[in-house]
Amino acid sequence: DARTLSAPDRFLDHVPVGLVRMTREGELIFVNRAARALLGERAVPGARIGELIEGLGRSLPERLTEVSTGRVGPSEIARARHAERELYLQVALNRLIQDGEVSVIAVISDQTELKSLEAQFVQSQKMQAVGQLAGGVAHDFNNLLTAINGHCDLLLLRHEPGDSDHGDLVQIRQNANRAAALVRQLLAFSRKQTLRPKILQLGETLSELSHLLNRLLGAKVTLRIDNGPDLWPVRVDERQFEQVVMNLVVNARDAMPSGGEVEIRTRNLLLDKPIERDRATIPAGKYVLIEVSDTGVGIPEDRLAKIFEPFFTTKKLGEGTGLGLSTAYGIIKQTGGFIFATSEVGQGTTFSIYLPRHDPEQEAAEPVEPVREPVRDLTGQGGVLLVEDEAPVRSFAARALRLRGYTVLEAESGEEALEIMERDGEGVDLLISDVVMPGIDGPSWVRKARESRPDLKVIFVSGYAEDVFRTEGGEVAGAVFMAKPFSLNELTQKVKEVIEG
Structure with a gap:
C-alpha cells in the first residue's frame, strides 16, 4: 500500500x-x-x-x-x-x-521488442546463409549432373533397347533426373531458380489441380476446396505454385495417418495497414490469401519456428528429405509473397500464403513467349565456339554437337575464347558460354567478341537461375539462356533453334 x-x-x-x-x-x-x-x-x-x-x-x-x-x-x-x-x-x-x-x-x-528484432535478424541471417550455401551446392551439382546425364545420353545412342546394358543406362538416367529434381528444390529454397510467372486465376488453377491432389491424398483423406468469390489475379509461376500446394497437401496427408480432412480456402484480402506475423511485416495492400488446413496431429511449438529450414523434418528416417516446406518457402518468397504456419497439437495445422494482387495495368507489358514446336530433326550445320571451364561438361557438349553435324571449337576460359575468335573466328556462327568462370566471365568476353562480330548468336548456360544471371549484369542483347542440367537432345534442339532462328 x-x-x-x-x-x-x-x-x-x-x-x-x-x-x-x-x-x-x-x-x-x-x-x-x-x-x-x-x-x-x-x-x-x-x-x-x-x-x-x-x-x-x-x-x-x-x-x-x-x-x-x-x-x-x-x-x-x-x-x-x-x-x-x-x-x-x-x-x-x-x-x-x-x-x-x-x-x-x-x-x-x-526489451521484448528489441529481443524480437534481434531474433528476427538472426533468423534472417541464418536463412540467407543457408540459402547461399544451398545455391552454391546446387550450382556445383548441376555441373556434375550435366556431365552424368550427357555422357549417359551418348552411351544410350550406342545401346539399343534390346542391349543388355540399356536398362542399366536408363536407371542411371532416371536417378540423375531425381537428383536434378532435388537440386531444383535447393535452388527454390535459395530463391535462385528460374521462374516463368504468368497471370493466374487461382480458383481455376486449384480446380484443375484437385484431381491430382485427390490421388495424392488417397482414400482415407477427403479434400475440400472453398474458393472465394471474384478472386483477384496473381502473377506466379503456375508449375511452382502447384508444387507449393502439393507439398503442403502431402504434408497434411502424412500428419493424418488415420485419415481426416484437408481444406484449401482462398479469398481476397485488403490490408489497410502493415501487419506483423511471425517476426515478418506484411506491407499494406491487396492480397489473395490461400489457406491449407488439416485435422492432423499438429506441430509442437518448439518445432514450428524451424519447419521452413531445409532438411528439417519431423518424419522418420527415409520418409522425407526435409525440403518440401523449404521449397514452398523459397518459391513464395521469390514470387513476392509470404507464407506462415499456425498449429495446435492434436487439432491440426494451417498454412497461410499471401500473394500480392497483380496490377492489370502491367498486363499489357507482359512479354508473350512464342510457342515453339519441338524440332524433330536435330542435325544441323554451322560453327560453334563452346566455352566451359568444367572439362566433363565441355567434353559431352562438344561430342553431342559434332554428332549432330556442327563444327565445334572448344575453350576452357573467356581469355582462350577471345584468342580463338581472333585466330579462327570467321567460321563461328554461335557462341555457347558458361556464365561464371575463373578470370573473365561469360557475358564480359562475349561483349568483347561482339565488338568485331555483332552478328554472333549467343547461348549462355549456367547452373544458376536465369534471374540471378540477368540481375548480376549478365544481360547481353539477343542472348538465349539455358539452365543446367540439360540433356543431349535439349542442347542440340536449342542450338538448332538459335542458329536457324
Whole structure:
C-alpha cells in the first residue's frame, strides 16, 4: 500500500522506470509500480527475485553476491517467469548502502521488442546463409549432373533397347533426373531458380489441380476446396505454385495417418495497414490469401519456428528429405509473397500464403513467349565456339554437337575464347558460354567478341537461375539462356533453334 511507504519510496513508486530494492540474498524489500507491471502480481515485498525472472547470463545468487561487494557488471537480459507471452527484461544491478545496511537495487526495463528484432535478424541471417550455401551446392551439382546425364545420353545412342546394358543406362538416367529434381528444390529454397510467372486465376488453377491432389491424398483423406468469390489475379509461376500446394497437401496427408480432412480456402484480402506475423511485416495492400488446413496431429511449438529450414523434418528416417516446406518457402518468397504456419497439437495445422494482387495495368507489358514446336530433326550445320571451364561438361557438349553435324571449337576460359575468335573466328556462327568462370566471365568476353562480330548468336548456360544471371549484369542483347542440367537432345534442339532462328 502506497500509504505505508516512506516519502522517498512514495516518490520512487511513481517513477516510470521499473525499480526493485532487495536484500543481498534476493528477497524483495521494495517494488515500484512500473516494476510490478513487468514482474507480475507476485512481485511484492518478501518474494524472491529468482521466482520472478530467469535466464540471466550467470546464476542469480552469484550475481547478487558480486554486486553486494561493490563489483558492478553490465546489464543483462532476463525472461519474466509469470508472463503468458514471452517478456524479456533488461536488468541492471547495483549496490545500495542505506543506514549502514547493504542492499541491491535493480533497474528493470522491457526489451521484448528489441529481443524480437534481434531474433528476427538472426533468423534472417541464418536463412540467407543457408540459402547461399544451398545455391552454391546446387550450382556445383548441376555441373556434375550435366556431365552424368550427357555422357549417359551418348552411351544410350550406342545401346539399343534390346542391349543388355540399356536398362542399366536408363536407371542411371532416371536417378540423375531425381537428383536434378532435388537440386531444383535447393535452388527454390535459395530463391535462385528460374521462374516463368504468368497471370493466374487461382480458383481455376486449384480446380484443375484437385484431381491430382485427390490421388495424392488417397482414400482415407477427403479434400475440400472453398474458393472465394471474384478472386483477384496473381502473377506466379503456375508449375511452382502447384508444387507449393502439393507439398503442403502431402504434408497434411502424412500428419493424418488415420485419415481426416484437408481444406484449401482462398479469398481476397485488403490490408489497410502493415501487419506483423511471425517476426515478418506484411506491407499494406491487396492480397489473395490461400489457406491449407488439416485435422492432423499438429506441430509442437518448439518445432514450428524451424519447419521452413531445409532438411528439417519431423518424419522418420527415409520418409522425407526435409525440403518440401523449404521449397514452398523459397518459391513464395521469390514470387513476392509470404507464407506462415499456425498449429495446435492434436487439432491440426494451417498454412497461410499471401500473394500480392497483380496490377492489370502491367498486363499489357507482359512479354508473350512464342510457342515453339519441338524440332524433330536435330542435325544441323554451322560453327560453334563452346566455352566451359568444367572439362566433363565441355567434353559431352562438344561430342553431342559434332554428332549432330556442327563444327565445334572448344575453350576452357573467356581469355582462350577471345584468342580463338581472333585466330579462327570467321567460321563461328554461335557462341555457347558458361556464365561464371575463373578470370573473365561469360557475358564480359562475349561483349568483347561482339565488338568485331555483332552478328554472333549467343547461348549462355549456367547452373544458376536465369534471374540471378540477368540481375548480376549478365544481360547481353539477343542472348538465349539455358539452365543446367540439360540433356543431349535439349542442347542440340536449342542450338538448332538459335542458329536457324
